[in-house]
Amino acid sequence: MTYEELKNQKDFNVNLHYSVNEVAILAPSLDTFGGDEPVVTISKVEPFNYHPRDYRDTMLDLEDWQEAVKLAQELALTPLNERGWYTTITGLKRHRKPYGGF
Structure with a gap:
């Protein structure tokens, strides 16, 4: 699974926060x-x-939290170099970075 696939789940609306070493489902x-949170x-x-x-x-209920954990586990089991790319906005510039942080 890639972060883009995680972000585009049809039955589960997630917000993602990217930092230097991790991605958080909020x-x-x-x-x-x-x-x-x-x-x-x-x-x-x-x-x-x-x-x-x-x-x-x-505001999440138990079932949505369980789905978030399941998706996170699937993503964590994906090798770092297969997770794809994500876009961050710094000032007015858009930068594309690999998910693995390399």
């Missing part, structure tokens, strides 16, 4: 300030490395 937070993080530099997080402070 869900809307229940706190008074709003925003998004990570429910699963997937390493971009270590294969097979993903971490489910507590979903109870978000």
